[in-house]
Amino acid sequence: MGVSDLVLAIDIGGTKIAAGVVDRDGHVLRSALRSTPVDDAEAAWEQVRSAVEEVLAGAPAIDGVGIGCAGPVDTTAGTVSPINIAGWQNFPLRTRMVELVPGVPVRLGGDGVCMALGEHWRGAGRSSRYLLGMVVSTGVGGGLVLDGRPYGGRTGNAGHIGHVVVEPDGLPCTCGGRGCVETVAGGPRMVEWARVQGWRAPAGADAAALAEAARAGDEIARAAFERGGTAVGMMIAAVAAVCDLDLVVVGGGVAKAGPLLFDPIRRALDVHAGLSYLSALRVVPARLGAEAGLVGAAALVVPPFGG
Structure with missing residues (x-):
């Protein structure tokens, strides 16, 4: 982790898209929610972008991005093809995020793995x-x-x-x-x-x-x-x-x-x-409720789990 020790975390499902700024101890400091347009790839990405820009507005610099997304995912290629987001088939989610938030590591995981990791870390x-x-x-x-x-x-x-x-x-x-x-x-x-x-x-x-x-x-x-x-x-x-x-x-x-x-x-x-x-x-x-996915997504880039 770097100077700010803050991570941008994103949790994407078939109903909602959540973005948050999470500290190195797994606390969600700010968050934003959007609904998920399931049939339109660019509309769904626009909702991700909007939520990210909201939580980063006025925030200190971040040291990394962790993304949990409904699957299937391909963590090697950085693409996602969620069953419940029909518009995203082999969607280049990691590449889009690197372009949106350049200069920091971006890690992608399945939303289920992130939920489990969030509960393991903080729940x-x-x-x-x-x-x-x-x-x-x-x-x-x-x-x-x-x-x-x-x-x-x-x-x-x-x-x-x-x-x-x-x-x-x-x-x-x-x-x-x-x-x-x-x-x-x-x-x-x-x-x-x-x-x-x-x-x-x-x-x-x-x-x-x-x-x-x-x-x-x-x-x-x-x-x-x-x-x-x-x-x-x-x-x-x-x-x-x-x-x-x-x-x-x-x-x-x-x-x-x-x-x-x-x-x-x-x-x-x-x-x-x-x-x-x-x-x-x-x-x-x-225990963590809706925050589990964000906390787990952040853990993808926070030592000892990620980084």
Whole structure:
């Protein structure tokens, strides 16, 4: 890090674009939000540029840029092709950022890896060196921190746990496969399933409304969370067995349902995580909320994680 010890962090998803200035201790000092135009490449870039210029206006010089973006990403080429941002296919995100903020290192990572790294650095994962950070929201995403370091794999896409198959003959997924955990536990998919089962709710009701109904005793709503949580628990058991994890940190809008989601996750682990080395595996709520992605993106360029 340099004289100012400040980093520009960017978190790009299919709904929102966030930019922030983050200090070397992982504190977000200022931030800006924009909506994501998913079908127009240049309109989406303009939103990134606008958010960056807002947070850098009047700020001290920065020492680097960390970007977390929905994937797939290609960290070698510096391009992104997010499933949920159709307009960006092989979009040269790192090159565009180098042109916008010249003279400093620019690091790119998947948004799931950044969420996991943020929780590891400043949130619920501080005590763990082998963790999965995941978001259960509109979709299901995640990232890995292994031996205390962000793990992106060969192309930067390791940790796409939303596409672990939990129903071999299940519904088609946006990834091109079928039966992925995202098709069962993503918020809109849970609501859709509940409606098919007979849940009566106003048009536009979302996962928060489904959770409210479940807390009020609606059996179909409770069944939707039981089904979704069980699928997430099955996925966690598989990933934990492969990666020898000790902690899973779960955030996102659906996770705000609390025990409605976490209880079936833990029951599923009791059934599916039978290997002896998984006996100490813990599943806990995330702490950083919407800031996790920014904090993790900053960590891509802050020692000891990046730099």
